[in-house]
Each structure stands twice: as structure tokens, then as C-alpha cells.
Amino acid sequence: MAIKAVFFDFDGTLYSHTQHRVPASTVKAIDALQKQGIACVLATGRHVSELKDLHFDLSLDAWITLNGQLCFKGDHYFRKKELHGxxxxxxxxxxxxxxxxxxxxxxxxxxxxxxxxxxxxxxxxxxxxxxxxxxxxxxxxxxxxxxxxxxxxxxxxxxxxxxxxxxxxxxxPPDVSKVAGIKAYCDLHHIKKEETMAFGDGENDMEMLRWAGTGIAMGQADGIVKQCADDVCEDIDHDGIPHALMRYGSGRD
CATH class of the missing domain: 3.30.1240.10 (Hypothetical Protein, Haloacid Dehalogenase-like Hydrolase; Chain: A; domain 2)
Structure with a gap:
């Protein structure tokens, strides 16, 4: 089944903390996905202000932030859930x-x-x-x-x-995760689970990697994270995302 949306963790997945930027090869791969009509969505535990501090300016189709608590597309929130207590x-x-x-x-x-x-x-x-x-x-x-x-x-x-x-x-909250935000996005755009792909490297990505039609763990991820994924790509500083997308027939110009 063709991929319609790809969800990306931020730290260690899109953003390299050794290069202090999104690798150029990843930027190019995301641009290629979007030219094919494939949505590229951020799924992070970060607050949007932190991303601005890091000068993160990729043009993405939607933003799932705070592990699915605040999710928006443009000026519209499609999920907003408060933490009580x-x-x-x-x-x-x-x-x-x-x-x-x-x-x-x-x-x-x-x-x-x-x-x-x-x-x-x-x-x-x-x-x-x-x-x-x-x-x-x-x-x-x-x-x-x-x-x-x-x-x-x-x-x-x-x-x-x-x-x-x-x-x-x-x-x-106990019922919140990146997956909750991803599901909200997919429901909004009538995208099936089988039509999704996700990349991540942290413990808070494990549920996302299990849920996605194709879950891919970054090469530097801990073993417990890799066990949740369908595949493992190279690490962020060795073009992990572009190589994986090529293997699955996506990300080509």
C-alpha cells in the first residue's frame, strides 16, 4: 500500500546534535516526499518555542508537539489535551x-x-x-x-x-502519546494506518514505531527501541532517513 504520511521524531531523528542542524540529505529527502504528495509531519516531545530556539524551519505539513498534547496545522489545532494534577x-x-x-x-x-x-x-x-x-x-x-x-x-x-x-x-496523561496525535491527523485526512511510516530513536517513540504501518528506528537508538520497529536504518549522521526512504521506494526526486 502506498505511503501517504511520514511522521518524524525530532531529536536524533530529524535534528542532529553533532551537526546542530537537520542534515542536508534529510532536508532533500523530505522535499522529495512532499513533491510526491506525501505528508511529512513532526511528532516530538518538544515545545514549539524550543524548536524556534534551534532555528528549525523545515516546511512541514503538520506539527504534533508535547508528545501529542498540542497538535496543529497552520493556525488550527486538531488536538489539544490538558495535563491535570x-x-x-x-x-x-x-x-x-x-x-x-x-x-x-x-x-x-x-x-x-x-x-x-x-x-x-x-x-x-x-x-x-x-x-x-x-x-x-x-x-x-x-x-x-x-x-x-x-x-x-x-x-x-x-x-x-x-x-x-x-x-x-x-x-x-495516561491516554496521551505521539500516536494520539498521529491518529488525529490521520482521521482528519482519511489516512489508513497501513499508509503511514514513522521514524524515531527514543523511548517516547516506541508506541509510534509499533503503531505505524512501517516503523523505522534510527541506528543510534537503544535496543529496546529497535525491538519495537519493523526496520532499523543508519544513524542520523550517516543519512539514515534518506537511505531508508530509498529502500522503501520513497524520497526519490
């Missing part, structure tokens, strides 16, 4: 003295900055967030800067937690 999260992480970031529609901020915050943001080439406190505004995602040992002492029943760095996890 911000007050309890803030109380728990304050007591543990673990930095907690809240992500709102237009801004993000962290309770305080320590070495774990610095390490996590350095790994994804992103400036440190401003320090701030929750004032009751709608929150769409939270991030806790804690390692696996610290996480053993946290009670997060009623939330979904996915690790994206050894010192950081995303916290979202």
Missing part, C-alpha cells in the same frame, strides 16, 4: 527537591536549575529554561529531571512517564 506534581517534586518543568501553550519554565537540568539540556542543544512557578494556567506536559534511582521514590499513578534522557522524563 499540576498542583500535586509541584508539591511532590518540591518535597523531593527535584526540578520540575511545566509546559504551557506559550511558555515553559522550571522550578529550579541543577546539574541534572544542565546535563539534559546540553544533550539536546537547548538553552536552560527560565525559572518560574505554576500560577494556575493550563499545563500540557511536565518534565522531571531525575535519574532512574530517584524515579523509584516517586508516586506518579495516573500519569504516563517516558524517559528521554538519563536525567529527565516526560510526564503526560
Amino acid at each position: 499540576a498542583a500535586s506534581l509541584q508539591k511532590q517534586f518540591d518535597a523531593m527537591q527535584v526540578p520540575l518543568m511545566f509546559v504551557e501553550e506559550k511558555r515553559l519554565y522550571v522550578s529550579f536549575i541543577n546539574d541534572q537540568v544542565r546535563q539534559a539540556h546540553k544533550a539536546i542543544s537547548t538553552p536552560l529554561p527560565p525559572v518560574g512557578r505554576w500560577n494556575g494556567a493550563p499545563v500540557y506536559m511536565a518534565l522531571a529531571y531525575m535519574n532512574a534511582q530517584q524515579a523509584e521514590h516517586v508516586q506518579l499513578d495516573g500519569f504516563k512517564v517516558t524517559r528521554w534522557n538519563q536525567d529527565a522524563v516526560d510526564i503526560v
